[in-house]
Amino acid sequence: MRDAALPIDDRGLAYGDGLFETVLVRDGQPLLWDHHMARLEMGIDRLALPWPDFEAFHALPAQCGPGLRVLKLMLTRGSGGRGYRPPEAPDLRWRWTDSPFEPSPGRWLEGVAVRCCELRLGIQPRLAGIKHLARLENVLARQECQHDSIAEGLLCDSQGHLVEATAMNLVWRREGRLETPLLDRCGVSGTLLSALDEIVEFDWVRVGLDTLLAADAAWLINSVQGVWPIRRLDDAAGVCLKQWPLESNDTFRHAAHRLLGYPLNLGD
């Protein structure tokens, strides 16, 4: 149902017992739809939810308004069960909404400043990769970067390994190779990252901040915002750790923006 309220006993609200997807839609055409549905399927499998009506989901993008929109689809285990214990035959509940979206070309072209978060992500392989509703870590991490000059917060896990930004994946280039953190113990498996993984070669790595500081270039990416080159990285106290020069021919961003139908150059 579109925009409909949820009852107070919905398990998505009570426990974060559900999933969501946030999809870029251009004139009724979804971008990276197959990747969004694949991640949703992975989440359904991990949470042991019953199979939803995917046909109904496939019909949603066409119902979005004209122009550039963000379609948000939420799927919860519905109501019932005894406390945390899920009902044996859950009656899934889903909702969707769409809203207009304007990307930030300034961030594509001039890059962004990013701050390391103090918060470390807990290691939880059972929830790693999927886009579940229990995202309070992301909220607390984002709270650390309230200043408008900081575009995103960078997150490590509780053992100090790089993972992602609060709402974006992290990619960098080092010694000519593209590297990105493994997302098997925490973090979200972004759909733009998955789509890029099919056309460029990533080294999936478990490394600390030092490796990123040795990179020649670094980017934050997601399927709605596109690619933001990281211009400056600060520590949690706001002290600059590293600055990267802008690259005149950012082939990585070009590859990603082709997937999203975003312009490749300023004048486009």
Added chain:
Amino acid sequence: MRDAALPIDDRGLAYGDGLFETVLVRDGQPLLWDHHMARLEMGIDRLALPWPDFEAFHALPAQCGPGLRVLKLMLTRGSGGRGYRPPEAPDLRWRWTDSPFEPSPGRWLEGVAVRCCELRLGIQPRLAGIKHLARLENVLARQECQHDSIAEGLLCDSQGHLVEATAMNLVWRREGRLETPLLDRCGVSGTLLSALDEIVEFDWVRVGLDTLLAADAAWLINSVQGVWPIRRLDDAAGVCLKQWPLESNDTFRHAAHRLLGYPLNLGD
């Protein structure tokens, strides 16, 4: 508001960005109310929520029906913000509901069987202790113990330290001392545990399963169910690790049940 629905953009639903309390109420009188409100305050502080109208909360138990009830109070950061980023001046939303409750005297007196969960809790000091809405780990852990013969699932953290059961705290007696796991890195600080901490002496410990297996007696406790002695502990595959005999004079259970107004003996 009582039982009212929540809009789809509520941050409690979207991200687990909120808190809850589940309070035992007998004929309109709440049990351990001050401890519930203290934990709620701790959560408000950790999530940096604005101060809610506690006077309105204090008036809720009297509005519950007669007899034994469970009052559930939920407090969310409301709507708004940009993605994970909270609004600068959140407009808190709260809801409550109450339902009849029947405890399980059979479990008080005969004890319960408990299974070790395969899931390990992620270490997240920023969320440890508080009763936030992002409880998907608890749901997945509870899913591992669907069989009716298993009353609860026992949880360790990602480093193998004992923490709690999915919805109850864990206490044991070893060499004449009461021990209970530290809750500073994950788990929920139970209100019955907090109340007991004022009248009995606990050793707060960071230990593995071996220490529990060396205990003379062990209990699961919470402010609604009271105290369940653990009769048997199985590993995640269902193999029995330990059986404890029932204690004829369970002074620990008596102390806890006095706090909840539960009967101390079978015939009471």
